[in-house]
Amino acid sequence: MRVETIELSWFRGAAENCVLTTADKNVVIYGANGSGKSSFADAIEYIINGKIEHLSHEYSGSRQEKGIRNTHAPNGESSTIKVVFKGNAYVGVEITPDGIPSFQSSPIDLIDFIKKEWELEHFVLRQDEVAAFIVSRKGDKYSALLPLLGLQNLEQGATNLHNLKQYVSERGELTQKETKLAGLTREANEYLTDLSEKALLEILTNLAGIYVKGDIPSAIQELAHRLLELIQQRITLAAPEIKRYMTLEQIRNEDLASKLGTMNKAQDKITEQIDELLDHKIAVLESASDFTDSLDSGEGTVECPACGRIISTSELTRHINEQLQALGEIRSARNEAKETLATLKDSIKQVLSKIKDEAISTWLEEESQSELSEKLSQIAEIDVSKWQVLCPHEDRAKLNTTIPIIVSSVKNALDTAPPPISKLLEDKKTVEVIASVSEINALDNEVKAIKNIIEALDAAEFAIRESIKSRTEDIIRTISVDIQFIWSKLHPGEPIEDVKLYLPEDADKAIDIGLKFYGVEQPSPRITLSEGHRNSLGLCIFLALARADQSKDCPIFLDDIISSLDREHRGMVNNVLLEDLTNRQVLLFTHDREWFQELRAVLPHSDWKFMVLRPWDCPAVGLQWSDSKDTFDDARALIGMNDEAAGNRVRAIMDMQLAIITERLRIMMHYARGDRNDHRTCIDFFPRIISEAKERLRKRVGESWEKYTAPISDWEKANRLLVSWANRSSHTGSLVSNEVEQLIEACEIALAHFKCDACGDYVWIADLASRERLQCSCGQLQWRYS
Amino acid sequence: MGDKEIEATEKKGPQQESVGDILRLSMKELCEKNNESYTLLISKADEGFFEEHETRGKLNALADSLLDTLKQARYENEG
Numbered sequence: 001m002r003v004e005t006i007e008l009s010w011f012r013g014a015a016e017n018c019v020l021t022t023a024d025k026n027v028v029i030y031g032a033n034g035s036g037k038s039s040f041a042d043a044i045e046y047i048i049n050g051k052i053e054h055l056s057h058e059y060s061g062s063r064q065e066k067g068i069r070n071t072h073a074p075n076g077e078s079s080t081i082k083v084v085f086k087g088n089a090y091v092g093v094e095i096t097p098d099g100i101p102s103f104q105s106s107p108i109d110l111i112d113f114i115k116k117e118w119e120l121e122h123f124v125l126r127q128d129e130v131a132a133f134i135v136s137r138k139g140d141k142y143s144a145l146l147p148l149l150g151l152q153n154l155e156q157g158a159t160n161l162h163n164l165k166q167y168v169s170e171r172g173e174l175t176q177k178e179t180k181l182a183g184l185t186r187e188a189n190e191y192l193t194d195l196s197e198k199a200l201l202e203i204l205t206n207l208a209g210i211y212v213k214g215d216i217p218s219a220i221q222e223l224a225h226r227l228l229e230l231i232q233q234r235i236t237l238a239a240p241e242i243k244r245y246m247t248l249e250q251i252r253n254e255d256l257a258s259k260l261g262t263m264n265k266a267q268d269k270i271t272e273q274i275d276e277l278l279d280h281k282i283a284v285l286e287s288a289s290d291f292t293d294s295l296d297s298g299e300g301t302v303e304c305p306a307c308g309r310i311i312s313t314s315e316l317t318r319h320i321n322e323q324l325q326a327l328g329e330i331r332s333a334r335n336e337a338k339e340t341l342a343t344l345k346d347s348i349k350q351v352l353s354k355i356k357d358e359a360i361s362t363w364l365e366e367e368s369q370s371e372l373s374e375k376l377s378q379i380a381e382i383d384v385s386k387w388q389v390l391c392p393h394e395d396r397a398k399l400n401t402t403i404p405i406i407v408s409s410v411k412n413a414l415d416t417a418p419p420p421i422s423k424l425l426e427d428k429k430t431v432e433v434i435a436s437v438s439e440i441n442a443l444d445n446e447v448k449a450i451k452n453i454i455e456a457l458d459a460a461e462f463a464i465r466e467s468i469k470s471r472t473e474d475i476i477r478t479i480s481v482d483i484q485f486i487w488s489k490l491h492p493g494e495p496i497e498d499v500k501l502y503l504p505e506d507a508d509k510a511i512d513i514g515l516k517f518y519g520v521e522q523p524s525p526r527i528t529l530s531e532g533h534r535n536s537l538g539l540c541i542f543l544a545l546a547r548a549d550q551s552k553d554c555p556i557f558l559d560d561i562i563s564s565l566d567r568e569h570r571g572m573v574n575n576v577l578l579e580d581l582t583n584r585q586v587l588l589f590t591h592d593r594e595w596f597q598e599l600r601a602v603l604p605h606s607d608w609k610f611m612v613l614r615p616w617d618c619p620a621v622g623l624q625w626s627d628s629k630d631t632f633d634d635a636r637a638l639i640g641m642n643d644e645a646a647g648n649r650v651r652a653i654m655d656m657q658l659a660i661i662t663e664r665l666r667i668m669m670h671y672a673r674g675d676r677n678d679h680r681t682c683i684d685f686f687p688r689i690i691s692e693a694k695e696r697l698r699k700r701v702g703e704s705w706e707k708y709t710a711p712i713s714d715w716e717k718a719n720r721l722l723v724s725w726a727n728r729s730s731h732t733g734s735l736v737s738n739e740v741e742q743l744i745e746a747c748e749i750a751l752a753h754f755k756c757d758a759c760g761d762y763v764w765i766a767d768l769a770s771r772e773r774l775q776c777s778c779g780q781l782q783w784r785y786s
Numbered sequence: 787m788g789d790k791e792i793e794a795t796e797k798k799g800p801q802q803e804s805v806g807d808i809l810r811l812s813m814k815e816l817c818e819k820n821n822e823s824y825t826l827l828i829s830k831a832d833e834g835f836f837e838e839h840e841t842r843g844k845l846n847a848l849a850d851s852l853l854d855t856l857k858q859a860r861y862e863n864e865g
Contacts, residue, residue: 153837157805160836160845167842167849172856442860449856453823456816460827463812467803 001089002585003555007082008623010073011046011095012039015622023609024086026577026586030596030631031613036623037589041124041559043081047091047111048120050101054128063099072619073097118554122545127560131538134525138510145501145511145545149475154468155509161461165454172450181443184436191433200434207427224435231428238424244359248410251354254347257407260399263344266337267391270330338389344399345384351406352380372409375402469503475548476501476511482544483537486580490536490572495519496529499537513537535564543576546584555585562595570595574602593631594656600629601660605760606777630657630751632744639737647725647735650743654682654722657751658689664764665774665783667692686719697763698782705782711753718750756781806831822855 005021008014013036020027020040031037042052046068055067069079075097082092091105091114105111121129121144133144146152169175188195192203197220204223208216211230217223301310354360355376364373379402382395391399480500487499498516504523514521515537517528525537539561546556562570570592577586577599590596600610612626615637626633635649662669662685669680669688690712699708721743725735735743755762756776763781764774774783803811809831817824830836830848 154805154808156839157808157831157836160840163840163842164845164849167846168852171846171849172853446856446860449820449859450853452816452819453852453856456813456824456827459815460809460812463808464805467808 001553001555002086003083003587004086005082005084006040006043007080007084008039008043009080010070010077011068011079011081012036012042012070013616013619013623014039015070015072015620018623020587020611022585022587025607025609026581026588026603027609027611028588028590028596028599028603029611029613030590030593032593032615032634033591034616035591035613036616037591037613038126038559039623040587041126041557041589044083044124044557045120046095046101047081047083047093047103048115048118050103050115061099063101065095065097065099068095068099069097070619070622114554122542123554124557125539125542125559125561127563129538130535130542130561130564131531133541134513134534134538138504138507138512141501141511141513142509145472145476149468149472151468151471154464154471158461158464158468161457161464165457165461168450168453168457174447174450174454177443177447177450181440181447184440184443188433188437188440191430192437195437200437203430204434207431210427221435221438224431227431228428228435231424231431235424235428240359242420243357244363245414247354247357247360248413251351252407252410252414254350256344256347256351256403259340259344259347260403263337263340263391264396264400266333266340267396270333270337270389334389341387341389341391345387348379348382348384352376369409369413372406375405375409378402379406465508472511473503476503479541479544479548482547483540486540486543486576487537489576489580490540490569491533492572496533499525499540501541513541532564532566532569536569539573543581547580553584555587556581558586558588560590561588562590562592567594571598574599578603593634593653596631597657597660601664601762601764604765604777605762628748630748632748635740635744639740643735643737643740646737646740647743650740650747651682651722654718654747658682658685661685661754662689664762665689665692665696666785682722683719686715686722690715690719693783696783696785698784700780700782705784708781711750714746714749714753718746721746804831805836809836820855820859822858823852826851826855 002024003022004024005019007020008018009016018039020029029037029040045052051064052068055064060067073079078097079095080092081095082090084090089106089110091103091111093101093103095101103111105114121133133141136144146155192200194200201218201220201223204220204227205216207227208223211227211234217226301312303310355364363369364376378398382398384395386392387395477500480502483499483501484497488497495518496515498514500514501511502514504510504512512523513525514523515525515529516522522528525534529537562573565573577588588599596610596612599608610629612629612631612633614624614626614633617624631653632650635646635653638646638649659680659682661667667685667688669684671677672680693715694707694709694712697708697711698705725739725743756778758780759776759778761776761778763776763783765777766775766779772784772786775781806828809828813824813827816827826848835844835848
């Protein structure tokens, strides 16, 4: 699609109705800084994106209405953009004063097509964006190239599959199920050594022998379910029974039999010794009486009450001590009897207290426990509170007949007690674990099935990414060839080579730029390249991408892209424009006057149109086109304000123009050493041009070419004025306005003579291989060397 | 989805493969283990489902459908 016109009204630098007309050619537009030339690139960006990136800041307004609209637009007047294409299709937008856009197009879907299909970054390059691609991150490079790679559908597919994987995992509760499965499996492995069906059935069958009466189900789940029911019933019912047996155990622990035996022994012992104690007491008393008598009678012997021997009074003490010792032993026995009696008494009390518990009392009422109940009743009849030291004989007799029976009955009852509660709980757990094995299997199958889906999605995503990678490699290989080609044109013979795009190994969705710097591989141009080279590389990549994107067929906008290039490399860009962008319409904007003139000298006017913007006046006037392509309006703008500066400007323009012309016409100049060669001026060039033109400049007359001397006088006039007035303006500063105007007019006329009246091209445009002559496109004007 | 379709896809060059084609070739294992899930994914791919940005809601719905195929398979096995 080729642009015919771009019409702006109160948009950015444009006042009312500013039109750029391409005449279906490529266009080079010169405009000094601030002349408003970027308004056209802004217009294209607004059409595509509905906004302008460099106006995205807080001061532009929420809809960028403060930046988009010409500051001097009449109140209520909308801003408009209209881009008309060859064939009269157009896209346009009307923007209200408060920034609300209304897009139109003909055909009606063209605006949507352009918005969707035209990637701004691939056909509009601005000064500050030249190196943006190079300095961007490798992920951003990938994103920038993705539309060009034509792989958005695959990229989206991979992204959707990636997300779907996560959602399947979330919705399927995979993590929770895996955790539950791990827990159940761990528990099963702790409880069961063998998880085979046979082993599990064997365990259940053994337990069924304890708990199940009647038929035993053969299926594991059914048997486990039945066992759980029965065990739970037993646990529920066992509570009071357990309590009873716990109490019986406590009764057993009272060890009545042992305590009875001990008590009996102690009682027996003390009974003998108490009889002896009484005899001893009497004998001691008698002896004491006798002793008293004998002491009074003076006799030295007494009869020992213990043994009957007659002993001397001196031996009496010894005898008394012996008897006292015997009495002490009796006293110990007495104490022991007292203690054992007390111990037994306490135990009996405990037992009688425990049998009052409901769990025991109810049980004792059973017929089977009638004997035990009777014996316990007999003991209960004993009044143990009267026991002190001796147990009454009838009580001892009763104890000796009842306690053995009580102890025996308790022992028998405990021997036939049901499994303790801990065993019930253990059995229950075992059955539950066995029952869970089937759940484990089912859960395991479910987890595996979900994982199968996730693994399949993962494999698909991987395959898509591999496909993207493979296709990307192919595409960027092609683009890299172009980058290298254009780079070699811009930088012939320089030791920076093998420039290419590549896919970094360590990242997905990433592209980076590699090159060789003096033979050393560099993974990024940011490591070694200067700013100028980076900008140049950025330009190469942009142009290579533009060439790669031929299918889009949209024009290319280059807005002040050579600012950081030196003159030599700038000249190389001319060749690229001339030779390598022939399939696309190019609209090139520059503030570099010299380059503009170079392009005018190089690019054929049959394909290229050159336009000049006047220096900026004010927003109300806006963008203005100059009639002069030689940029003398820059000088005219200074007339009246600063005539000397105007004169200097004219001089500068002519210095540049004639330098180009001298180069193009291969005018022979005398040798000048060093910098003097580069500092030649129009005053150096013009006389030589004029001198050679007298011989070489030819114009077609009929079938032959004759010397064309008509321009000579104009050139000589211009040269004279340059020598006198231009020099005066720079050296003495005394030029006046009308002199400047005359100087400009003379120079414009002089320069015009280098172009053919018929085709409009410069005389050197067709540099024929024979090197015998130069000529314009149509051949009417020639510069002959022989 | 049969071997014929997979075979036809394999004959295409890698530069011509669509998302559906790649799914067919990469999910053969799922085709054998869970044909219903596989069929569902392939049909979605052939509709162009995956090639556009899909909302979380739509992807969740597809995830639920895939999980439903597992339930269906379990019921059939238990039956």
